[in-house]
Amino acid sequence: MTTAHDTIAFADALKEFEPVIGLETHVELGTNSKMFCSCPTAFGAESNTQVCPVCLGLPGSMPVVNRAAVESTIRMGLALNCDIASWCRFARKNYFYPDMPKDYQVSQYDEPLCTDGYLDVTVETDAGPREFRVEIERVHMEEDTGKLTHAGGATGRIHGADYSLVDYNRAGIPLIEIVTKPLVGTGELAPQVAKAYVTELRDLMRALGVSDVRMEEGSLRCDVNVSLNRPGDPWGTRSETKNVNSLRSVERAVHSEIERQAAVLSSGGRVVQETRHFHEDTGRSTSGRSKEQAEDYRYFPEPDLVPVAPSTEWVDELRGTLPELPSARRARLRAEWGVGEHEFQTMVNAGALELIEASIAEGVDPAAARKWWTGELLRIANDREMELADVPVTPAQIRRVESLVADGSLNDKLARQVFDGVISGEGDVDEVVAGRGLAVVSDDSSLLAAIDTALAEQPDVADKIRGGKVQAAGAIVGAVMKATRGQADAAKVRALLLERLGVSE
């Protein structure tokens, strides 16, 4: 039960305490086959159709390491400035759970493939952008578990469910786990830094092509560690919040955990070392298992697999395949587009870079591309609570709209209506223009007819204008725009009106 006293306001919390945060991020690699067998990894297949004796852990079956997964992990490690182990092993993490076919997970324990790297991230502050270096403890490989669905019961959790179903299609999909070192000194920016870090990781993985990071399919999962201490004191006891599965949730989870721990500590309480579960709907977490009763995973080296020993030559070869990394790319784009730091950060935050870049590549004027993606299309995305990248407008459509604006067939207002139509599924740009009858009315005679009608309806306004009160023209222009359903060029209407009445500005 949440009461007003369970948390204290974030700003107040930060006056008293300093946060230390850490993130463990699991991402599904985009390999065609699973970590230890040749089953496909495609998302959305019918349950338990992408399985074999190995990923079902049938008695007698044995794993074989997917070289592509090792390769992706090494490339990720290199991009994160890590050292790559010349020899390392998989380990078994033993615990009983029905989503694990073997009742152990093949993972890496004390011999990770990549260690000691870093990732620089930038967050926007009132005083301008600030950069933080997030140190990476390790990057390692492991296999995913199956997916449980609990039917019946109130909580959707295993306890209290009438029955549970398991889909082992996900079992054995390769995961990469990226673990940061504890990050200090972020202060009130801790939630943003956490979000910026995960965003940067996502972009990095996409740039490397090791994963397309489909957040909506649950292919990225975060565990967020938070502790608080008073300035000068040693670090406090940390909690680990699991089930944080979107960028927004990463920020919210750090934010709410700082508030919660601050309330506990301020009231003289003790933070319990525990696992907490994050709830997307409330943005809050609830207590899970406490570490005092934590399981002992009895790790030991996986005897069914030989060690992974990437040669120096192979690692060097992979280093040569690294593409331009997101931070370098951002610096290049900002220079190419010649935009200010603040404006550029807005584009980054909106997730608009790729979209703008693609539109420019399609032939859209750079300024127009930026205007649409960070203006009208971003507004539509926000209205519809979707990611900008998911707005169903293509660079080619933007180019078409722009060309119609350029030749005077559309104005900005009509162009917005065209996008609305495209997004609402009314067809391509020209189909929407035709379907909605959207075109700038440039035919003088029909405009003059509309002007005459308006003048006849408002004779007193007409007299005022004739008498030199040019500012009264707005009422007539408005009426004409209304009559033409916005399809007229307002400036042109105004010019025609004044000409008609023999008045000049």
Add this chain to the structure above:
Amino acid sequence: MAEMTTDLVRQPAAVLAKAMAEGEVSSEDVTRAHLERIAEVDEQVHAFLHVLSDEAISAARAVDSRRAGGEALGPLAGVPLALKDVLTMKGVPTTCGSRILEGWRPPYDSTVVERLRAADVIILGKTNMDEFAMGSSTEHSAYGPTRNPWDLERIPGGSGGGSSASIAAFEAPLAIGTDTGGSIRQPAAVTGTVGVKPTYGGVSRYGLVALASSLDQAGPCARTVMDAALLHAAIAGHDPRDSTSIAAPVPDVVGAAERGDVRGLRIGLVKELGGEGYQAGVSQRFAEAVDILTSLGAEVVEVSCPNFEYALAAYYLILPSEASSNLARFDGMRYGLRDGDDGQRSVEEVMALTREAGFGAEVKRRIMIGTYALSSGYYDAYYGQAQKVRTLITRDFAAAFEKADVLISPTAPTTAFRIGEKIDDPLAMYLNDIATIPVNLAGNAAMSLPVGLAPEDGLPVGLQVMAPPMADDRLYLVGAALEAALVDRWGHLLIEEAPEL
């Protein structure tokens, strides 16, 4: 060869294969003869858990018709075989001697079975074993003990007692066993048959239900050294589905068995594997075999492997540790037994009840030891130390193989003991594997072959030959030479002295 057809079941595989190749007898005849023998004696011996009568006959007919069509077939084509119930065979019950797997029919073939099929070997059925291969007597099978054809009141060894008893009882000329700490060699020793544990990684473990992954190895069981070599060659070789399998050519075991020559060979007598704790008749027959090897031209030297003293202790930490993890999957969720699922109990409770009901006492004992040994705070003291001992034992072997081409010892300290004699004394049971365990820890190759009967009880004694990794051919060089000399002396194979059933 009229007399042969009446006596098909007593023929070695090589003889049967040759007779079939020459058209003297069909695989169907050979297979039927063995199925009849099983029907006749297996009630007493209980070597088999599952007999594939119809499948074996139709497989034999298929081989016969391909042979009739002029197809060139392999050296074991049409020969029947008994398969230890720890290897998967598509659609055929695989229990590992455990209640927890009762009714499970694997949807896939193990690599060993795939290779047997490719070699046109006829699989007669699945043989009894200690539950999940944990034991030295086959008394730990959930389906009742197998009996030693030499004396039905005695154990046939374990864990592969079903496989060794089946060939000793002439129910099959060949069998597949698996050896984690001696489970091929000790049963061979106490049943007067031949058994080989190939180099670790020599035979694919894909489809072998794991007891201890770093120790398990499948291998051939037979009544002659040559038969073992033929079977070894049929199942060995690299398998991409087992990443611990060795990507190198299989040593020429058949060629070595044909040559059977120890002249100039340096044979090391392992000081630590003999003497105190070994039955008098075992030591006596072993010493006589050493004399024969000397007379055949081998140079016998004594070697010392001081760390073998710790082998048993290390083994009983490593094996249970790996087993505790390997056996975790038997939780009643996906296959096999499920106990206590009344619609009210939690998944954890059903898992616990299933494992309580499905596993026998020895399995539970080892799961508990392993779980303890891997626990946080104990890992270094137990599992970690055991791995260090393992390294020392491997070094002992390496040093010994500097002085000798092969090493020898008695296979087991005693002949077959009575059923029930050691069932309540796990340590006494474990000591039966004291001479075979070092080889599993180091991963090299070893063979047991019969060298006579102990005078005090008239039961078979086995001699163990050990070779360096991937020098499995040396086992056959020594084994074939010694076997030939003994057959010369006795006028027949030792197994011919087994009483009629």
